[in-house]
Amino acid sequence: MSEFADQIFVNAKRSLLAPMAHLPGWLVQAASSLIDIFALLAVFLTLFALVSVLERKILARIQNRYGPNRVGPFGLFQPVADGIKMLIKEDVVPARADKPVHFLAPILIAAAAILALGVIPYGRNMTPFSIDGGILFFFAVGSTTELAVFMAGWGSNNKFSMLGAMRAIAQMFSYELPLIVTVLPVVMVVGSLMPDRIVAAQAGYLFGFGPRWFVFTPWGFAAFIIFFVSGLVESNRTPFDVPEGESEIVAGHMTEYSGFKYATFFMAEYLGMFATSGLGITLFLGGWHAPLPLLEFIPSYVWFFAKLSVLVFIYIWIRGTLPRTRIDQIMNFAWKFALPMSFACLVAAAVWHYAGRGFSGWFLSLAVVAGVYTGLSLLLDTRRKFAPRVYRFAE
């Protein structure tokens, strides 16, 4: 039963491909990738729509409002309304804009986001493009986002856009390092760049109940935190949304975009968020594995999306809670804390591995991580020490 539920989508795809078995191989391959892409788009666009409205509702709750509740039951059709509005809006292109660049930017950014989604294993045997260098692929296509952002900033020749693009690229560059370096320990420990293998390496349970997710090792935990924060920055969300800080530069690189192109940017941002969270899940949260053996019967993809929704909720929660940080704070955090810390994770992972991945390794790596953490925090501690208040002129 559970087997059937687990593999239902895989079997569906097989049955779709079965009739064209006699066609040349590359055609079949193209067809299967097309199916994957359609599936991806369908799933994630729906998810995007849902999340967009959920975000607004959750933010509203956090800010003690009602949020959208007019269109459909609980305002669930709000995204549909938004989509229609976006589609029928006029698409304004500035007169002095660099037209082709201005036009291509949103397409490129969306394409990158979707491609990045392609290598993530969503369930047992459910990896759209299961390639050997999957992680590298993820970052390769992810890195094109920066170019797209720049194109957006340059193309709509407008100082706000340019400034926003510069800020975005600056922080993306700075956080790409910690992001990648925190991935390295996992790659090192698993010995492969292939997401499926990484997920497989986190299978099984300790003493029959403790999941062997990397997040439960000290280095994995620290790396996951850094990874999560860096992902937050990469997707330009609060508290790292200086690139589109409404109060300073209108909407950053999206200032000059309207209508459907703006919607594309918006979508790309969410897809990027999903992609980063998905990678985080794959790397640290055990992918589609169930947290407890007795919950195995629930299909794997369900677990994946459950984890995804938790992470997304945390994203929204953070957005609703934290104020915007200054650009210099962001940079300092990246270079002075996140990067050294991620290197510490690398070392700790090595220690963990060579100490036999047992308890001794666990504690040793904990020692490494904790030591570096305390050292860095002592080093970077800039809090002013407040003196007790004295009343000099009273009586």
Added chain:
Amino acid sequence: MNSAAFVLISILMLGAALAAATLRKLMHAALCFALTFAGLAMFFLLLGAEFVGLALVFIYIGAVAVLIVFTILLTRRDAVKERRFSWVGAVIAVAAFGTLAWSILRTESVSVVAHRVPPLTVGRIGEALMTGYVWPLQCTGVLLTAALIGALVLVMEEKQ
């Protein structure tokens, strides 16, 4: 590997390269440059060098192209007066291509068809890098560090 993909990719890549070489607007040229490398990466995938292809995309589109556009941005005020297209370059380039193509075509030893090869996994590359090629690897690391520092020093604002 099939020839359709080969033809498509080569057309894409060479067209992009030609555009990068000849376009009047610097920014467009730079973007076509990035596109060229995307095509090259596809070539590498076609040739079964997956890792190198991805690394190429990662490095060139993610880093070098962005660097280039940044440089364009920083040196924007200087609009180089491109006079009419200089033919010397074209002549030399065509001559170079002619001789190269001619000499490639007249060597039979290179007209071989690819035989099946074991897939090149990242593991194998890593193994080679960590065993036989660890010294070049270290040297490359040193070189990159030097380049990083050198670039920083070069572009640092000199204090008046």
Added chain:
Amino acid sequence: MSRSIIDHLWLIPAAPLVASLVILSLANSRRKSAAALAVAGQLAAFAMSAVAFLPTLRSDGFRSTHNFAWFVFGEQTLRLGFILDPLGVAMLLMISVVGLCIFIFSVGYMAADKNFVRFFAYLSFFSGAMLGLVIANSLLLLFVFWELVGLASYLLIGFWIERPSAAEAAKKAFITTRIGDMGFFLGMLWLYDRSGTLLFYDGGRGCLEPAGLAMLGGSATLIALLIFFGAAGKSGQFPLHVWLPDAMEGPTPVSALIHAATMVAAGVFLVARVYPLFSWGALDGVTPSLTMVVWVGVTTALMAALIAIAQTDIKRVLAYSTVSQLGLMMVSLGVGGVAAGIMHLLAHGFFKALLFLGAGSVIHGCHGEQDIRRMGGLRRSMPATFATYAVGMMALSGVPLFFSGGWTKEEMLHVAANWPPSRAPYYLIAIGVILTALYMTRQIIYVFFGSRRAAAKQAHESPPVMTLPLVALAFCSVFFGVVLTPAWPWLHGYLTGESVRFDPMRLIQPIFFVSLALVGAGIGLGAWMYRKAGAQDGDRPAEIDPLEYAQPALFRFLANRMWIDELYARTIVAFAWASARMSDWLDRRFWDGLARGLGAVGRLLSIFATGVDERGINAGVDETTMGARGLGRLLSLAHAGRVRVYLGVLALGAVALLLFYAWLD
């Protein structure tokens, strides 16, 4: 015990070197600590040398080495090492004792100098290098220290760098010794090429041991001569002696330590160290190289002694006497009396240092006056200096029986007398002995006797910090003789490894009376000649030297140092200038022309490129302007950083190459 001593032998030179490094890092105002450090370093070196001295006493002919690999290239290992043997230890002791005295002396002498700290840094540096030199067991290591002492001497001669004369002298010394060192270096390379090792003693494989020497074969003579060339440069032997007198521009303690006692003796030491190389294949103790050494030594000894007679600068007199004494040592080495030469070297170290320090004290007392004709009658105003100086003078001129110099002179005359080939060196150095006594008498009369002249008016005795070292050195130069007497030639035995016994009868030998007669003659002649020196005598004015009055031509010849410097200036220096000018001319006319030619070729290329370039473009205006700007501009075009032109030419070249290869097959 002794093993561990040998393994830690390197500590001896290390102590002063470390001291000098620390001193260098001191602020210029930390005079006390600088002096203290230097003296402490020297003391440590002395103590360790004393410790190292003990094991060598036990067995006769004791020799022990500690070798280590420096680095490996290919399948060859370059090995260095330290050696502990009587020769080295004797030198160690002499250097550290004399050095200690001189360090203490210079605390007083340099008290007023503003670069006090730097001075002591250099001094300790020198001492460390010198100590290292004598315990080196590898020609290469020896050469390294050799160059280091050369550097130290350069730095110290030019210590008063603000004086142009000092700077000149420093340069002269450095370059002249370099000329010698070139010979040394060539000899070393050749030796390595032949024997494959530079270690002196390496358990039978060293280059000074029969096996190694056998490998050299006939080339031994030439190698020895090359090395001797270096030695001659260092210890101012005849062709290369010119730098030493000028080196007196340095502070007097420096002259005492480096240019009298230790460094200049390094040449003699080197010859003694590689003596097997010289005496290889000797038939009854005569080889071509040794004969060469003898004659060079004789020439130097006589010439320098003659020149010394006519010098009026107190330090120059001593300098030339140093040169001639070194010549004597060389002679005795050459005739086979290694022990005699080294004994004289050690004794000479003591009393020559004493004399120089005395001279320093005199100069100090006379407020920087160095001309002996303007002194006089100082024996009353500076008695301590006078007494010690007199001791030194008598030791140097070799008064027998009481002074170390006497015994060593006698010894040297003895060995020279029984040199098989000829007795000429014997007679010649006999004359040298007379001359030594003569000029020393002249000097002491001029300085300490007679009437007080200009500079001596308000002369004063030096502070104890300067006189005490004098006393100590005087003590040494008297009682060092105890181990030299023929009655009980302990040092001789110690050096040669023969066992000695006490036999007073051996005091009474013909050679003893010979040397007595020679010295007596010298002193008597001097006393007679200069009885009225510096005073009005008949129709001779006071400031004219008696000899000058008697033999003006001869005197001028000697006073101008036989015009050897001028000779060099006319020949060697002039040649160097000429060749420099020629190469300059070549560079300007010939090579530059060539470069211009190449430029023209490049220019043609660029004209072609630009020509094609312009034709596509507006009416070749640039072409005409280029024509107008003329050759220089056109030339510059080829080299004008036109990246694209370079690249284009490059590409064309590549195409051409490809076509060429295609055409080949």
Added chain:
Amino acid sequence: MTPTLQSFLIVSAALFSIGLLAALSRRHAIFVLIGIELMLAAANLNFIAFWRFGPQQEAPVGVLIALFSIAISAAEAAVGLALVIAVYRHYRTTNVDQLDQLKG
């Protein structure tokens, strides 16, 4: 029919000469740089192609060399662009034809 080594070489030769064209015919320093990068890319393509069609030995030498050359050319690009910026600051131009004085 499947592409032979020859066809790949032809393509890389074309890429190379396009790079040469860019380096030769443009005056903007960045174009020169782009041209050089293109030429390097052509070289890399050659490496990979020869590796793919050549005899397979243990270590994928061509791929490794391509990787190294990519890293090196990335470094070269970084320094080159930094130079362009520095030069621009100093001379206010990026026209390689105006940058023809060989002293600073």
